[in-house]
Amino acid sequence: MRAHHLCPEFQDLRRALTSGRPYAIFNSNERMNDVCPGPVERKNNKMQFDHPPHVEALRQRLTDFMDHYILPAHGAVTRAFLDGGHPTEIIERLKARAWEAGLWNLFLPSLTDDQPGVRLSNAEYAPLAEIMGRVPWASEVFNCAAPDSGNMELLQLFGTPDQKARWLDPLLLGEIRSVFCMSEPDAPSSDPTSLATTIRRDGDDYVVEGRKWFITGTRHPHLSFAIVFGVSDPDGLAERHRRHSFVIVPIDVPGVKIVRDITLMGAHAADGHGEIVFRNVRVPAAHLIGAEGDAFAIAQARLGPGRVHHAMRSVGQCELALELMTERALERRIGGTPLADRANIREWIAESRIEIDQCRLLVMQAAWLMDTKGNAAARTAVSAIKLASARLQTRVLDRAMQVFGAAGLSPDTPLAGLWSWGRALRVLDGPDEVHLQTVAKAELKAARAAIGRNTRHFTGPAGL
Missing domain, CATH: 2.40.110.10 (Butyryl-CoA Dehydrogenase, subunit A, domain 2)
Structure with missing residues (x-):
């Protein structure tokens, strides 16, 4: 780099290092940005993890809908499922409310103007999937349930006009x-x-x-x-x-x-x-x-977004488990002392908080890659989130069940069912081992392309 590209202070530093004389990089009251400010002016110290305004508005509307309609119906719906039935009347009534609220078909970015729903990208839909995921049956109310969501995407991308009219349109309307x-x-x-x-x-x-x-x-x-x-x-x-x-x-x-x-x-x-x-x-x-022989290409287009949806629903279920775990730890007392005062319980709470946030960021990165680079470029990231979210769910739910004791194993809480689903996800849609291989192959491919770049500096006698 030529000297005139450096700020005066760094030019002085380079001269001092060359001559061997001592140099104080910062005075006691100076910060690095004051000494040599970067090319971008910092207007505030806020990290840009905010959702766009229209997504934030949808998140609030969806949360309100969950609080006012889904949660009050949860007991009746759960009892119907446990009895081996299906609460069709309740769910159809809630679907009508969701349609009226504009909370319908939230996941499909390729919707046309004459199709019902909200055109959201994968990254925009992901936080909504997390909210819906807290109640396993809720996604159907908003016509966002698997496997229909993936099948709608498949038919939207690859279906013929006749196939769309006969199968896709009724799916988009929530009729079948x-x-x-x-x-x-x-x-x-x-x-x-x-x-x-x-x-x-x-x-x-x-x-x-x-x-x-x-x-x-x-x-x-x-x-x-x-x-x-x-x-x-x-x-x-x-x-x-x-x-x-x-x-x-x-x-x-x-x-x-x-x-x-x-x-x-x-x-x-x-x-x-x-x-x-x-x-x-x-x-x-x-x-x-499509055409004969197209199934693998079609399947990859379908499975990528579906794995983002599953992963964020898992994050939502882990958030619910953490909330239940912390409330239980505060309220449950042993020998007059709340469980929350015990060191191991606090460690479980802290580990769960950290791991949930890590997984959420990993999923959002995968969703962003799909939106900006395409499904093929996001393949490794999608494998990573499929693996990470399923493992996260079994870990967090296991801790929550342990805090609840025997109640955590019973149908009196959703914890056992959510743990079972997390464990199943480690096999369904590709076992852990397959996704680990995908990630490892990508890392090894990158290493082969750059072989020797790092080892010549960091290994052998010169790197000691």
């Missing part, structure tokens, strides 16, 4: 529900290329054969159709990531059978996690999404 069929009992989901359900062209139809399981939403009374992932190149002539396709299968066509609801950690999920058998199921060729 859908499922996403990928995982199979006889194939490792960590390697999607091994999934064996077939989608075979036969004249003007596709014939679907196979078995899918852990399919979220199979108990919902409004379930209308499935988006099914399968092999459309059974002879293996195409490249391994071009052998699979997606088709839309109405749930009431001959050959589709939901054979059971699979419990998670011994408990039934509110809308179910079913096993579905497809036996000689025929659907028109027009039900193919």
Whole structure:
């Protein structure tokens, strides 16, 4: 750097270091910014983590809606689910209120002017997903529930006009529900290329054969159709990531059978996690999404935003658990002393606070990368948040359950159910090990490109 590019004080410092004479960098009353101010004038000391005004307004409206309508209904809804039913009347009434409040389809940035909802980016929607996540069933009220949210995004991006009219439009209106069929009992989901359900062209139809399981939403009374992932190149002539396709299968066509609801950690999920058998199921060729062989590219476009939604819902559930834990610690007394006075309880509270904030920032970074660089550029960050948020949920919920004691294991609090869901997320949508491999591969690729840059300075005798 040429000398005239440096401020006078730093020029003096360089001369002093060259000559070997002593130099006091700062006087006792000086700060570095006073000695050599940077090129950007600092107008205030506030870090820019604020949400944009329109997002902050939505956050407040959503929080108010949760306080005034969702929480008062939570007891009745939970009882209905525990009894094996579905509180359809309550939820439909709340959906109508959410529509009127303008809190509808908040997650889909590609909405057109004639489609209902609010066009928000991933980073703008993320804090709203956190608020909804505090109550597991709340997302449906705002038409933001999985797997519909991902299926809506998939159809919006890749559906034909006829597919959008028949399937997407009713989804956007909250009139029907859908499922996403990928995982199979006889194939490792960590390697999607091994999934064996077939989608075979036969004249003007596709014939679907196979078995899918852990399919979220199979108990919902409004379930209308499935988006099914399968092999459309059974002879293996195409490249391994071009052998699979997606088709839309109405749930009431001959050959589709939901054979059971699979419990998670011994408990039934509110809308179910079913096993579905497809036996000689025929659907028109027009039900193919995209082209044959496009399934992997389509799936990546769908899964990225969905993982941001899941991660922020996990953050919201951890916030709820921390609030319950701290209140319990203040109110519960042992030998006349509040639990909050015990050092280990305080450590659990502090660790939870720190870890929640860390995870939230990691998720927001991934959402920002998706918005600014695209899903492909954010792939490693999305794997990181999927892993981090699921592990966070099991840690924070475990601490909260321990503070509540036996009550934390019972249905008298939401803690056991939220812990179970966090534990399930460490397997569902790709196990921890797959996402760790993704992150590690990215780090090693970067290291190969820069090999020797650091080691020549920091290793060996010269670096000691």
